[in-house]
Amino acid sequence: MKQTLIDSHCHVDLYDNPLAIAQAAERAGILTVAVTYLPSHYIQAKLHLNGFQYVRPALGLHPQVADQHEREIQAFIEQAKDAEYIGEVGLDFSKEYRLTQEVQERSFARVIDSIKDRQRFVTLHSRGAELAVLSQLTSARMYPVVFHWFSGSQTQLLQVLDAGHYVSFNTKMIGSARWEEDIMRVPKARVLTETDGPFVREGRKIAVPQDTQNVIKWLAKxxxxxxxEAMHQVAVNFSVLLK
Structure with a gap:
Protein backbone atom coordinates (compact mmCIF):
# COMPACT_ATOMS: atom_id res chain seq x y z
CA MET A 1 0.00 0.00 0.00
CA LYS A 2 1.17 3.52 -0.83
CA GLN A 3 2.36 5.27 2.30
CA THR A 4 -0.29 7.79 3.28
CA LEU A 5 -2.18 9.08 6.27
CA ILE A 6 -5.20 6.96 7.18
CA ASP A 7 -8.40 8.09 8.85
CA SER A 8 -10.09 4.79 9.57
CA HIS A 9 -13.21 6.30 11.15
CA CYS A 10 -14.65 9.64 10.05
CA HIS A 11 -18.29 10.76 9.82
CA VAL A 12 -17.78 12.75 6.63
CA ASP A 13 -21.52 13.11 6.07
CA LEU A 14 -22.05 14.84 9.43
CA TYR A 15 -19.81 17.87 8.82
CA ASP A 16 -21.46 21.16 7.86
CA ASN A 17 -19.89 20.83 4.39
CA PRO A 18 -19.30 17.11 3.77
CA LEU A 19 -18.17 17.52 0.17
CA ALA A 20 -15.48 20.04 1.13
CA ILE A 21 -14.13 17.65 3.78
CA ALA A 22 -14.09 14.76 1.31
CA GLN A 23 -12.44 16.83 -1.41
CA ALA A 24 -9.73 18.07 0.97
CA ALA A 25 -8.95 14.50 2.07
CA GLU A 26 -8.90 13.37 -1.56
CA ARG A 27 -6.50 16.14 -2.60
CA ALA A 28 -4.21 15.33 0.31
CA GLY A 29 -4.29 11.61 -0.50
CA ILE A 30 -5.60 10.68 2.96
CA LEU A 31 -7.29 7.28 2.89
CA THR A 32 -10.53 8.06 4.71
CA VAL A 33 -13.19 5.56 5.74
CA ALA A 34 -16.43 7.55 5.63
CA VAL A 35 -18.58 5.72 8.18
CA THR A 36 -22.35 6.09 8.22
CA TYR A 37 -25.17 5.66 10.75
CA LEU A 38 -27.66 3.86 8.53
CA PRO A 39 -27.82 2.00 5.19
CA SER A 40 -29.90 4.84 3.71
CA HIS A 41 -27.02 7.20 4.52
CA TYR A 42 -24.52 4.76 2.99
CA ILE A 43 -26.46 4.63 -0.27
CA GLN A 44 -26.31 8.43 -0.47
CA ALA A 45 -22.60 8.42 0.42
CA LYS A 46 -21.88 6.01 -2.43
CA LEU A 47 -23.51 8.41 -4.86
CA HIS A 48 -21.66 11.48 -3.58
CA LEU A 49 -18.28 9.73 -3.31
CA ASN A 50 -18.44 8.01 -6.66
CA GLY A 51 -15.09 8.54 -8.37
CA PHE A 52 -13.16 9.31 -5.18
CA GLN A 53 -10.00 7.25 -4.85
CA TYR A 54 -9.14 7.89 -1.21
CA VAL A 55 -12.49 8.57 0.48
CA ARG A 56 -14.41 5.32 0.79
CA PRO A 57 -17.99 4.95 2.09
CA ALA A 58 -18.69 2.44 4.85
CA LEU A 59 -21.99 0.69 5.50
CA GLY A 60 -23.30 1.37 8.98
CA LEU A 61 -26.05 0.51 11.46
CA HIS A 62 -25.20 2.61 14.50
CA PRO A 63 -26.36 1.37 17.92
CA GLN A 64 -27.40 4.88 18.95
CA VAL A 65 -30.19 4.92 16.34
CA ALA A 66 -31.70 1.58 17.34
CA ASP A 67 -35.18 3.02 16.89
CA GLN A 68 -34.53 3.01 13.14
CA HIS A 69 -32.96 -0.44 12.89
CA GLU A 70 -36.15 -2.36 12.15
CA ARG A 71 -36.86 -0.45 8.96
CA GLU A 72 -33.18 -0.35 7.89
CA ILE A 73 -31.81 -3.80 8.77
CA GLN A 74 -32.94 -5.48 5.56
CA ALA A 75 -31.25 -2.75 3.53
CA PHE A 76 -28.07 -3.39 5.54
CA ILE A 77 -28.19 -7.09 4.70
CA GLU A 78 -28.67 -6.34 1.00
CA GLN A 79 -25.93 -3.71 0.84
CA ALA A 80 -23.54 -5.94 2.82
CA LYS A 81 -23.34 -8.35 -0.10
CA ASP A 82 -21.01 -5.93 -1.91
CA ALA A 83 -19.76 -3.49 0.75
CA GLU A 84 -16.01 -3.66 1.38
CA TYR A 85 -16.09 -1.25 4.33
CA ILE A 86 -18.42 -1.66 7.31
CA GLY A 87 -18.99 0.96 9.97
CA GLU A 88 -20.22 2.20 12.22
CA VAL A 89 -21.80 -0.86 13.80
CA GLY A 90 -21.72 -2.30 17.30
CA LEU A 91 -23.32 -1.84 20.71
CA ASP A 92 -23.72 1.04 23.18
CA PHE A 93 -24.82 0.17 26.73
CA SER A 94 -24.00 3.56 28.23
CA LYS A 95 -26.72 5.12 30.42
CA GLU A 96 -28.27 7.09 27.56
CA TYR A 97 -28.77 4.04 25.33
CA ARG A 98 -29.23 1.16 27.78
CA LEU A 99 -32.99 1.01 27.22
CA THR A 100 -32.46 -0.18 23.63
CA GLN A 101 -29.96 -2.91 24.61
CA GLU A 102 -32.11 -5.83 23.43
CA VAL A 103 -32.83 -4.21 20.06
CA GLN A 104 -29.15 -3.40 19.62
CA GLU A 105 -28.08 -6.95 20.37
CA ARG A 106 -30.57 -8.44 17.91
CA SER A 107 -29.48 -5.99 15.22
CA PHE A 108 -25.78 -6.54 15.85
CA ALA A 109 -26.24 -10.32 15.63
CA ARG A 110 -27.85 -9.88 12.20
CA VAL A 111 -25.11 -7.46 11.14
CA ILE A 112 -22.41 -9.97 12.05
CA ASP A 113 -24.26 -12.79 10.33
CA SER A 114 -24.42 -10.74 7.11
CA ILE A 115 -20.71 -9.84 7.02
CA LYS A 116 -18.92 -12.88 8.47
CA ASP A 117 -18.70 -14.63 5.09
CA ARG A 118 -15.40 -12.97 4.19
CA GLN A 119 -12.81 -10.57 5.53
CA ARG A 120 -13.47 -6.89 5.01
CA PHE A 121 -12.73 -3.70 6.89
CA VAL A 122 -15.00 -3.31 9.95
CA THR A 123 -14.87 -0.41 12.43
CA LEU A 124 -17.18 -0.67 15.40
CA HIS A 125 -18.61 1.01 18.49
CA SER A 126 -18.43 -0.66 21.90
CA ARG A 127 -19.01 1.97 24.60
CA GLY A 128 -20.12 0.30 27.82
CA ALA A 129 -20.53 -2.96 25.91
CA GLU A 130 -16.99 -4.06 25.19
CA LEU A 131 -17.37 -7.65 26.35
CA ALA A 132 -20.83 -8.03 24.80
CA VAL A 133 -19.40 -6.96 21.45
CA LEU A 134 -16.42 -9.26 21.84
CA SER A 135 -18.65 -12.17 22.81
CA GLN A 136 -20.76 -11.85 19.66
CA LEU A 137 -17.67 -11.53 17.47
CA THR A 138 -16.08 -14.59 19.05
CA SER A 139 -19.23 -16.70 18.78
CA ALA A 140 -19.48 -15.88 15.08
CA ARG A 141 -15.75 -16.50 14.54
CA MET A 142 -15.47 -13.10 12.92
CA TYR A 143 -12.35 -11.93 11.16
CA PRO A 144 -10.38 -9.21 13.01
CA VAL A 145 -12.20 -5.89 13.34
CA VAL A 146 -11.29 -2.43 14.65
CA PHE A 147 -12.52 -1.24 18.05
CA HIS A 148 -12.85 2.49 17.44
CA TRP A 149 -12.21 4.90 20.37
CA PHE A 150 -11.93 2.04 22.88
CA SER A 151 -13.09 3.12 26.36
CA GLY A 152 -13.15 -0.15 28.30
CA SER A 153 -10.84 -1.29 31.08
CA GLN A 154 -7.27 -2.47 30.68
CA THR A 155 -8.42 -6.05 31.26
CA GLN A 156 -11.04 -5.70 28.52
CA LEU A 157 -8.46 -4.17 26.20
CA LEU A 158 -6.21 -7.19 26.65
CA GLN A 159 -9.13 -9.51 25.94
CA VAL A 160 -9.86 -7.64 22.70
CA LEU A 161 -6.21 -7.89 21.68
CA ASP A 162 -5.97 -11.56 22.67
CA ALA A 163 -8.89 -12.22 20.32
CA GLY A 164 -6.88 -10.72 17.45
CA HIS A 165 -8.69 -7.41 17.04
CA TYR A 166 -7.36 -3.88 16.44
CA VAL A 167 -7.71 -0.49 18.15
CA SER A 168 -7.87 2.92 16.46
CA PHE A 169 -6.65 6.13 18.08
CA ASN A 170 -7.79 9.73 17.62
CA THR A 171 -6.45 13.05 18.88
CA LYS A 172 -8.75 13.03 21.93
CA MET A 173 -7.36 9.69 23.05
CA ILE A 174 -3.71 10.65 22.68
CA GLY A 175 -4.23 13.54 25.07
CA SER A 176 -5.30 11.21 27.90
CA ALA A 177 -3.02 9.92 30.65
CA ARG A 178 -4.66 6.50 30.33
CA TRP A 179 -3.47 5.99 26.75
CA GLU A 180 -0.03 7.46 27.41
CA GLU A 181 0.45 4.33 29.50
CA ASP A 182 -1.70 1.82 27.63
CA ILE A 183 -0.34 2.42 24.13
CA MET A 184 2.54 0.14 25.04
CA ARG A 185 0.05 -2.66 25.77
CA VAL A 186 -1.18 -2.56 22.17
CA PRO A 187 1.08 -4.33 19.64
CA LYS A 188 2.23 -2.00 16.88
CA ALA A 189 0.67 -4.35 14.35
CA ARG A 190 -2.80 -3.75 15.84
CA VAL A 191 -2.91 0.05 15.75
CA LEU A 192 -4.84 2.32 13.39
CA THR A 193 -5.45 6.06 13.27
CA GLU A 194 -8.81 7.82 13.14
CA THR A 195 -10.43 11.19 13.79
CA ASP A 196 -14.07 10.35 14.60
CA GLY A 197 -14.71 13.78 13.15
CA PRO A 198 -16.75 15.86 13.58
CA PHE A 199 -17.29 14.51 17.12
CA VAL A 200 -13.68 15.14 18.20
CA ARG A 201 -12.49 18.69 18.62
CA GLU A 202 -9.49 20.47 20.08
CA GLY A 203 -10.79 23.69 21.56
CA ARG A 204 -12.97 25.15 18.83
CA LYS A 205 -11.29 23.19 16.06
CA ILE A 206 -13.21 20.19 14.79
CA ALA A 207 -11.03 17.24 13.81
CA VAL A 208 -10.62 16.54 10.09
CA PRO A 209 -8.77 13.70 8.31
CA GLN A 210 -5.57 15.78 8.11
CA ASP A 211 -5.37 15.67 11.92
CA THR A 212 -4.38 12.00 11.81
CA GLN A 213 -0.85 13.37 11.36
CA ASN A 214 -0.95 14.38 15.04
CA VAL A 215 -1.78 10.80 16.03
CA ILE A 216 1.09 9.57 13.86
CA LYS A 217 3.48 11.96 15.62
CA TRP A 218 2.31 10.65 18.99
CA LEU A 219 2.72 7.04 17.89
CA ALA A 220 6.21 7.75 16.57
CA LYS A 221 7.19 9.28 19.91
CA GLU A 229 8.11 4.38 10.20
CA ALA A 230 4.97 5.01 12.23
CA MET A 231 3.02 5.96 9.11
CA HIS A 232 4.25 2.87 7.32
CA GLN A 233 3.25 0.62 10.22
CA VAL A 234 -0.31 1.97 10.28
CA ALA A 235 -0.58 1.61 6.48
CA VAL A 236 0.56 -2.01 6.70
CA ASN A 237 -1.95 -2.70 9.49
CA PHE A 238 -4.75 -1.23 7.41
CA SER A 239 -3.79 -3.26 4.34
CA VAL A 240 -3.83 -6.48 6.38
CA LEU A 241 -7.45 -5.85 7.35
CA LEU A 242 -8.41 -5.43 3.70
CA LYS A 243 -7.04 -8.80 2.61
Missing amino acids: SWAVSIE
Missing part, protein backbone atom coordinates in the same frame (compact mmCIF):
# COMPACT_ATOMS: atom_id res chain seq x y z
CA SER A 222 5.60 6.44 21.91
CA TRP A 223 7.25 3.77 19.79
CA ALA A 224 10.58 5.64 19.54
CA VAL A 225 10.55 5.46 15.75
CA SER A 226 10.49 8.01 12.94
CA ILE A 227 7.24 9.55 11.69
CA GLU A 228 7.77 7.73 8.40
